[in-house]
Amino acid sequence: MKLNRIKTVLSEKGISQTWLAKQLDKSFSMVNAYACNRIQPNLETLQLIAEILQ
Numbered sequence: 001m002k003l004n005r006i007k008t009v010l011s012e013k014g015i016s017q018t019w020l021a022k023q024l025d026k027s028f029s030m031v032n033a034y035a036c037n038r039i040q041p042n043l044e045t046l047q048l049i050a051e052i053l054q
Helices: 006-013 017-024 028-035 043-053
Strands: none
16 A cells, blocks of 8 residues: 655646755755655654645
8 A cells, every 4th residue: 555645746736846845945855755755754744745735
């Protein structure tokens, strides 16, 4: 079961990983790692991503 939907939601909303990285004040590499499920964001970051992406 695929739990990480960050990449899917970004695509559905037409939002780039670069834009999300700027909103989170994180590097593109870090956001890309979240989106590709290589690294899991901590709960605080995950909550912020959820708020940004609604």
